[in-house]
Amino acid sequence: MSPPFRIIAGVFALLSATSVLSFPTHGSLAGLSRSELDVIIPTLERRIPDPPPGPLNDTSARLVFDPAHPFIAPKATDIRGPCPGLNTLASHGYLPRNGIATPAQIIEAVQEGFNMGNDLAVFVTYAAFLVDGNLITNLLSIGGKTNETGPDPPAPAIVGGLDTHAVFEGDASTTRGDAFFGDNHSFNETLFDELVSFSNKFGAGSYNLSVAAQFRFQRIQDSIATNPQFSFVSPRFYTAYAESVFPVAFFIDGRQTNGQLDMTVARGFFQTNTFPPNFFRSGVSSGLREIAAGIQEVFVPHPIVPGGNNGAVNSYTPNPNSADFSNFCKLYTDFVNNTVRSLYPTASGALLDALNTNLEFFFGPIALLGCTQVPAFT
Ligand code: HEM
Ligand SMILES: *[C@@H]1O[C@H](CO)[C@@H](O)[C@H](O)[C@H]1NC(C)=O
Ligand SMILES: *[C@@H]1O[C@H](CO)[C@@H](O)[C@H](O)[C@H]1NC(C)=O
Ligand SMILES: *[C@@H]1O[C@H](CO)[C@@H](O)[C@H](O)[C@H]1NC(C)=O
Numbered sequence: 001m002s003p004p005f006r007i008i009a010g011v012f013a014l015l016s017a018t019s020v021l022s023f024p025t026h027g028s029l030a031g032l033s034r035s036e037l038d039v040i041i042p043t044l045e046r047r048i049p050d051p052p053p054g055p056l057n058d059t060s061a062r063l064v065f066d067p068a069h070p071f072i073a074p075k076a077t078d079i080r081g082p083c084p085g086l087n088t089l090a091s092h093g094y095l096p097r098n099g100i101a102t103p104a105q106i107i108e109a110v111q112e113g114f115n116m117g118n119d120l121a122v123f124v125t126y127a128a129f130l131v132d133g134n135l136i137t138n139l140l141s142i143g144g145k146t147n148e149t150g151p152d153p154p155a156p157a158i159v160g161g162l163d164t165h166a167v168f169e170g171d172a173s174t175t176r177g178d179a180f181f182g183d184n185h186s187f188n189e190t191l192f193d194e195l196v197s198f199s200n201k202f203g204a205g206s207y208n209l210s211v212a213a214q215f216r217f218q219r220i221q222d223s224i225a226t227n228p229q230f231s232f233v234s235p236r237f238y239t240a241y242a243e244s245v246f247p248v249a250f251f252i253d254g255r256q257t258n259g260q261l262d263m264t265v266a267r268g269f270f271q272t273n274t275f276p277p278n279f280f281r282s283g284v285s286s287g288l289r290e291i292a293a294g295i296q297e298v299f300v301p302h303p304i305v306p307g308g309n310n311g312a313v314n315s316y317t318p319n320p321n322s323a324d325f326s327n328f329c330k331l332y333t334d335f336v337n338n339t340v341r342s343l344y345p346t347a348s349g350a351l352l353d354a355l356n357t358n359l360e361f362f363f364g365p366i367a368l369l370g371c372t373q374v375p376a377f378t
């Protein structure tokens, strides 16, 4: 090799060595430029994904806080994020305790630990994985930081995992603040106290779907009044309502069938990410159909159209281009055609293959609803 070439090769080796050190195997490749991808992808070990796991054979209520799944608080290096369901599964060992998992592991864990229905588990997991996961290594982080009090990992700013704002994580969360206020994923005591007072006022001390309807509306009104950048369009429009139903569907002990969530149990899930003692998972497998029924109860008392503030508080403006509950297929189509496509404008080779494979998995539950598949990316 002549000297100039040796220098160029040396610079390249240095660049790749730096990336090996700094680009985590679970870092999202979304939004990276062609030249960044060309440097990073060769440093990653490509893993061909397993197809999504099927439904549970046995969907009965049963003990899930068992001796094989003790609660262990996260170490400083373990990742936790905005989702109390996934955080809890990681802290009980249904997911890897470090908070980094494959989509198949997440689907198995939410089914096993909470009896989430297969169609919903597949849909939510691949939606999150496509925008927040690493499509080459097949890994997704359930948060961005190491744990709620730990430092940010020594990694590029793009490593958001599930904390990444506006693709999956979003505004007007139940117990988490809006990203605009600087922390989009930590448990917020003020918000939880407000949830308790709503449960006292509308649920005789428990969280139920009537409380969910009032509190969901309150959180939206609060963001309209305080967050000039409040955004409430698809997919967040859907996930916000779904997350208001999840505690009723998944956090109530399976031996209890009255739909009333005890607030001490709720605090355990939301704040410390623990199952209550002797917790039985729900005996009802809640999938798309069951959660849609819950959303109906939450939405109808206080309907609102998708939209957002215009840069000023109290400027909520409808966005007629956003999917809403009248058109579920549009949620899917826009998510693929707009959100996912815009994150990977230059995908080719292994990344393009992985994108199309995972888009195919994502479409599985949507196909059953009769929606038309968006053609593979080229
Ligand atoms: C299937 C895979 C799942 C993924 C990818 C996922 C992802 C997420 C994300 C990104 C958020 C934050 C959204 C936001 O508030 O901005 C969230 C919130 C939430 N998730 Fe999950 N989740 C999953 C399963 C579950 C399960 C099984 C449960 C219940 C057992 C659950 C319960 C919740 C709740 C209650 C919230 C709202 C938290 C709050 O606002 O305080 N999720 N999830
Ligand atoms: C469910 O049952 C089928 C048929 O008996 C079996 O092949 C499959 O492995 C079972 N799945 C689980 C998760 O146990
Ligand atoms: C985060 O890790 C630190 C150090 O190990 C620990 O003190 C703290 O309790 C952890 N935070 C959570 C929310 O578990
Ligand atoms: C989400 O919160 C994390 C931790 O506070 C922060 O680093 C990140 O910038 C936030 N994301 C956005 C888009 O605000």
Ligand SMILES: *[C@@H]1O[C@H](CO)[C@@H](O)[C@H](O)[C@H]1NC(C)=O
Binding pocket: 177, 183, 188, 189, 190, 191
């Ligand atoms: C928690 O939420 C309240 C109400 O939105 C806000 O005033 C407060 O600053 C938040 N606390 C933290 C620690 O982020």
Ligand SMILES: *[C@@H]1O[C@H](CO)[C@@H](O)[C@H](O)[C@H]1NC(C)=O
Binding pocket: 202, 203, 204, 208, 209, 210, 211, 258, 259
């Ligand atoms: C929630 O609890 C209140 C108070 O007990 C009750 O009036 C209401 O019917 C409950 N709603 C649901 C959906 O269980």
Ligand SMILES: *[C@@H]1O[C@H](CO)[C@@H](O)[C@H](O)[C@H]1NC(C)=O
Binding pocket: 333, 337, 374, 375
């Ligand atoms: C999605 O994008 C593809 C490719 O650009 C296009 O053919 C299709 O019409 C789009 N679908 C919708 C519903 O926008």
